[in-house]
Amino acid sequence: MHKIKKGALYVFLAAVSVWFVLPILWLLLTPFSKEPSLGLSLTAPTLKNFFELSHAATALAAFKNSAIISVSSVLIVVVLSSLASYALSRSNFPGKQLLITLLLIFSSVVTGVAAMVPVYALCQKLGLIDSYLAVVLVFSAGFLPTAIFILKDFIDRVPRAYEEAALVDGSRGIDLYFHIVFPLMGPGLAVVAVLCFVNIWSNFLVPFVLIRSNAKIPISVAIYQFFNEVGLPRIGLISAYSLLYALPVLLVYLWVSKKYGFGFFGGLKG
């Protein structure tokens, strides 16, 4: 009985892992396949798909566009959220708790589907349709509340003694912030940066709605163009493009995990 149970468990777990591993295998194998399809097929590896992709001008420009949009949004979010969360963590004012609760509630609204019509209307009024700025602003606004919320919690746990030591040592104002507070926030900022980068990099809806011209679309939208004349998807191109699309995200994860080990809280020794 016991053995049967155990055997059943193994079968179940094997099925689950196949379920998860298959798409990843597809992503790794199909771009190098001679006859790419939605199934898994092993052929002699070829770079044909990548070669074909290198002729798609829009697809290549999309990398640059994605980079511009993601990096500038992440920079804005990191700088502003670190300042705001530090202030929220270290100061007390009436209504602070309410403000934090509101932040949390609104955190996912701006980039959500429900807000797309008003966001579009707003951008149109501001004359920002079909500009990077529109996308960057929407993303920054959308991710700031979550970022502030995460970072505030992080800074709450950083002992004040470091800042007090720096004050006594003669540091103040912006020096104190950049020499001591900002570096101490490092691991928290890394978490926030990765979270935002991955989400913005993969977001389809916002740039799809706000950007009109092909020259400015990011990868998530560009990938939508790989169909032949009769509307059939060109699997080879899509898979090769998807692999390239996934790489930056993987690299960012690896880099952060190497630098900070995703150990969240450092704290004082002793």
Next chain:
Amino acid sequence: MSWIVFEKVGKKFGQKWTIPDLSLSIEKGEFFTLLGPSGCGKTTTLRLIAGLEMADQGKISIAGKDVTRLPPPARRIAMVFQNYALYPHMTVFENISYPLRIRKTAKDEIDKRVKESSSRLRIGHLLERMPSQISGGEQQRVAVCRAMVQEPNAFLFDEPLSNLDARLRLEARRFLRKIQKELGITAIYVTHDQAEAMAMSDRVAVMKEGRLAQVGSPEEIYHRPAELFVAGFVGNFPMNFIEGEALAKGGKMFFKSGDFEIILSDRPGIKSGDKITLAIRPEHIEISENGELKGALEDIEELGSEQIVSISISGKTILVRQTRKFSAAPNSKVSLKIPADSLHIFNQEGKRI
């Protein structure tokens, strides 16, 4: 003019005055200790000097300058924190040099001073390490070094030895005092450890509930405690306290508590019938054959170099601490001699008479 002066300083947190009214002066070059149980306001006092707390009333001056409203960076003091607060993202060298770098000291001057101080504290070989890569004792030295390089108006120490193990603590105690005396910089030291306070200080301020119970040299505090609280707090072994009353008999003043009776040397301010408390340090009582107090032996605790003998006198247990070897069977008769000048007498308010 004293170096650091508190004039009627008050500090409140919320509605509660942690420090109601504190006046204090500390001399230049002095090793001054704030001693007291937790919550007595000693750390708040230190933070008031540092500027990490702002006084709600009164005036604080350092080196003849009114600093009451000045923020910490303008006060030019150096502080060693209980947990050292070494910046975790900076190397030991960067930590030590930070106060100099932030004050725009010339680079060769920084190198020179860091080199000098770090070799003096025997941490010269650690300069390239991160704080997390060195031991607690070394971290403590780095924190002291960061204070030393600054040539500050004063050193502030907030229980800097409490995170070290017992043996390191004894060593650090001597070395801190030595460094302070060599540099001649005023030091204000906060601790709840009376032995530490006694061993290191030129003067000790014993604090209780935000006020000064007594300020004086370690000898004064030990030999002439001004309050019952100070008597109980200072000393390695708890004092013997006996509550009773004064009694005039045959032209002499006696202390009486049940059958316990002892003659008091002439002290003005005691009237027959006054309720008083007698305090005697265990190390000042002698077991002697011709002693005037008779009791029965309860127990002997051997502590190696010394022993604690507990003796029952008319139902009260008196502790005697002595280095002389003494042994006797339990319940055997013992007589004690108490020198009249080691009797401390306190009135009902706990003040010394």
